[in-house]
Amino acid sequence: MYQHHQQAIAAITAKLQTREDVLGVIIGGSVAHGYASETSDLDIMLVLSEADYERALGSYEVGFFETESTPYEGGYVDGKCVSVDYIRQVAAAGSEPAKFAFKDAWVSYSRIEGLDELVAAASAYPSARQDENLARFYAQFETWKWYYYEGLKRNNLLLMDYSRTNYAYFAGRLILTLNGMLFPSYKWFLKELERAPRKPDGFMQLMKGVTEQRTAEPIEALYASLMDFHRWSSSDKHWSVQFMLDSQLNWLDGNVPILDL
Numbered sequence: 001m002y003q004h005h006q007q008a009i010a011a012i013t014a015k016l017q018t019r020e021d022v023l024g025v026i027i028g029g030s031v032a033h034g035y036a037s038e039t040s041d042l043d044i045m046l047v048l049s050e051a052d053y054e055r056a057l058g059s060y061e062v063g064f065f066e067t068e069s070t071p072y073e074g075g076y077v078d079g080k081c082v083s084v085d086y087i088r089q090v091a092a093a094g095s096e097p098a099k100f101a102f103k104d105a106w107v108s109y110s111r112i113e114g115l116d117e118l119v120a121a122a123s124a125y126p127s128a129r130q131d132e133n134l135a136r137f138y139a140q141f142e143t144w145k146w147y148y149y150e151g152l153k154r155n156n157l158l159l160m161d162y163s164r165t166n167y168a169y170f171a172g173r174l175i176l177t178l179n180g181m182l183f184p185s186y187k188w189f190l191k192e193l194e195r196a197p198r199k200p201d202g203f204m205q206l207m208k209g210v211t212e213q214r215t216a217e218p219i220e221a222l223y224a225s226l227m228d229f230h231r232w233s234s235s236d237k238h239w240s241v242q243f244m245l246d247s248q249l250n251w252l253d254g255n256v257p258i259l260d261l
Contacts, residue, residue: 004072005031008042011069012077013108016046023047024112026119028105029078035191042070044079045105047112053083084112091121097185099123125180133177138232139242141170148219160214168210171222174232175199200225 009027016022029043030036046064048056056062064079090098102122107115144167151159172193176183179196183189194204206225209218226232233239250256 001031002036002038004038004070004075005036005040005042008070008072008075008077009108011071012042012044012066015069017109021048021052022109023049023084024110024115025108026082026102026105026115027108028101030188032104032106033188033191034104035188039072039074041075042077044077045082045101046079047087047110047115048081048083050083050085053081053086056081084115084118087118087122091118091124094122096126096183099126100182100184100188103182103184123182125182127180130177130180134174135233135235136242136246137170137173137177139239139246141167141174141226141232142239143243143247144170145219145223149216152216157214164210164214164219167219168207168222171207171210171226174226174230175203178230200229 009031013025016025024047026045026047027042028045030040031042044064053062062081064081065076067076069077087102090102099122102119105119105123107119110116112118144163148160148163148167151157151161151163169189172189173183175193175196175198179198181192181196184192190204190207193199193207200206203225206218206222210222212218235242251260
């Protein structure tokens with residue numbers, strides 16, 4: 001860790017522990033993950049009481065930002081408010097990006113007994129869903145490959161580009177899931193894939209080909225590589241059925257991506 005990040009952590013922790021409503025401070029983000037550059041900001045979580053957290057949610061004041069504690073040019077502290085119950089919910093049923101926010105994180109200040117253990121539990125990989133997720137991500141991988149060719153047939157560059165991006169993401173999701181690694185959302189996706197020990201030879205280069213070229217060759221090269229590497233689904237249902245359930249009928253459960261609202 002850079003010395004100026006250590007200084008920023010000490011400064012913001014000392015500042016926040018004087019606030020009566022702050023019960024704990026958790027250090028996360030690129031500094032915690034080991035991905036920080038010299039100019040990286042400092043990501044933190046402020047642990048509030050349940051009542052204060054509900055008030056913060058209701059008033060849209062769940063974010064935190066300041067620059068006074070970062071003694072380097074362009075530095076700032078970026079944070080969000082959480083509560084103990086929220087952390088428990090992440091541990092029990094949180095999305096992988098929600099869990100990844102707690103991965104490698106540590107507590108710099110706490111008035112809550114057992115907060116360190118709660119943070120560790122929140123970042124545990126959801127192994128009970130691993131096989132199910134492999135089947136679901138495989139269905140997405142196949143479907144977005146199909147959509148790419150639909151765009152190619154129609155010379156629809158928007159559909160081609162959108163499909164290539166999703167195709168690459170779900171190729172990566174398959175690899176992360178096979179390795180029992182959390183999906184970090186988009187910013188650190190490639191970094192985490194680089195860390196994955198089990199993946200096809202040249203996988204990162206194949207991913208780069210898909211994201212940088214609009215032709216079919218890299219699509220097929222990545223596909224062949226993954227199909228030769230592992231059997232991704234043992235389901236007797238066609239992958240299109242799983243895609244329909246996850247991406248076309250999902251509104252029935254109220255879990256609708258914002259793009260589809």
